[in-house]
Amino acid sequence: NAGVTQTPKFQVLKTGQSMTLQCAQDMNHEYMSWYRQDPGMGLRLIHYSVGAGITDQGEVPNGYNVSRSTTEDFPLRLLSAAPSQTSVYFCASSHGGLAGAWYNEQFFGPGTRLTVL
Amino acid sequence: AQSVTQPDIHITVSEGASLELRCNYSYGATPYLFWYVQSPGQGLQLLLKYFSGDTLVQGIKGFEAEFKRSQSSFNLRKPSVHWSDAAEYFCAVARTTDSWGKFQFGAGTQVVVTP
Numbered sequence: 044n045a046g047v048t049q050t051p052k053f054q055v056l057k058t059g060q061s062m063t064l065q066c067a068q069d070m071n072h073e074y075m076s077w078y079r080q081d082p083g084m085g086l087r088l089i090h091y092s093v094g095a096g097i098t099d100q101g102e103v104p105n106g107y108n109v110s111r112s113t114t115e116d117f118p119l120r121l122l123s124a125a126p127s128q129t130s131v132y133f134c135a136s137s138h139g140g141l142a143g144a145w146y147n148e149q150f151f152g153p154g155t156r157l158t159v160l
Numbered sequence: 161a162q163s164v165t166q167p168d169i170h171i172t173v174s175e176g177a178s179l180e181l182r183c184n185y186s187y188g189a190t191p192y193l194f195w196y197v198q199s200p201g202q203g204l205q206l207l208l209k210y211f212s213g214d215t216l217v218q219g220i221k222g223f224e225a226e227f228k229r230s231q232s233s234f235n236l237r238k239p240s241v242h243w244s245d246a247a248e249y250f251c252a253v254a255r256t257t258d259s260w261g262k263f264q265f266g267a268g269t270q271v272v273v274t275p
Contacts, residue, residue: 047203076263083169085250085265086204102264133203149263151203 044069047152049134055158056124064119064155066134074137075117076101076149077109079130086133092117093139124159131156163187164253166266173241174274181236181269183251192254193234195225198268199247207249210234221245246273 050065068075076091078101088101092111106128108120117136121128135149165184173179185191192211196204208219215227225236234251251266 078265083267085164085166085267086252087265088263135204148206148209149204151205153201153203 046070047134047136047150049132049152049155051155052153053156055160056121057160058125060124061120061122062124064121064132064134064157066117066119066152067115068117068134068136068150069115070136070138070150071114072136072138072150073114074139074147074149075111076135077107077117077119078133078135079103079128080133080154081130089119089132126159129157129159163191163264164251164266166249166251166269168269169267170270170272172272172274175243176240179236179238179241179245179271181249181251181271183234183236183266185232185234185251185253187232187253190229193225193227194252194254194263195219195223195234195236196250196252196265197221197247198250204250207236241271241273243273243275246271 047068073094077089078086080086087103089107090109092098095111095114098109098111111117132155134152137147137149139147167182194209195207197207198204207223208217208225210217210227218224223238227234248268248270250268253264
């Protein structure tokens with residue numbers, strides 16, 4: 044198993060550009076989530092999903108869109124990048140859907156370091 | 161409002177010494193509590209978790225944590241640290257009466273291990 048994979052590892056964007064951060068998992072996990080990590084802030088939840096076709100907002104959803112068309116993939120879209128979105132982005136997955144994903148360990152990808160100029 | 165507080169941003173400890181990392185939460189009900197570790201350039205790995213029952217929980221890599229309801233705390237401990245324990249440690253809370261999808265992480269504690 045590859046676990047949770049994220050692409051790209053590094054990305055530089057100009058203000059106003061759009062892009063999609065890819066996340067995939069091969070563990071058949073129902074729950075997937077996106078976090079951003081900023082110095083002194085820890086990880087903050089952006090969006091999450093408890094299964095294909097079901098997504099919801101986390102703590103800091105503004106400026107980001109997600110969709111979940113398959114169990115395996117959970118892409119994060121930045122529609123119009125801003126310097127405030129410069130961060131390290133982590134995707135995570137775990138077993139558990141509506142019954143309570145937080146029972147289970149979240150498996151994290153290696154992260155994407157995004158810089159917006 | 162911040163639900164999880166890690167008061168220590170940075171801790172330096174000698175190899176072989178004991179380590180305690182503090183975590184406090186603010187939440188009306190008993191949350192589900194977790195400790196994660198992040199090695200440099202890596203994603204996060206679960207060390208241990210608490211849901212209910214015995215308030216002293218054992219985790220991987222020789223770590224343990226104690227839940228104290230009266231103090232709203234979930235401190236992480238290790239009796240004797242190894243150089244490989246140098247990393248950033250995050251306490252996290254799952255708000256069980258809130259939306260079941262929402263975790264909150266503390267700001268993290270950076271641990272430096274000296275020879």
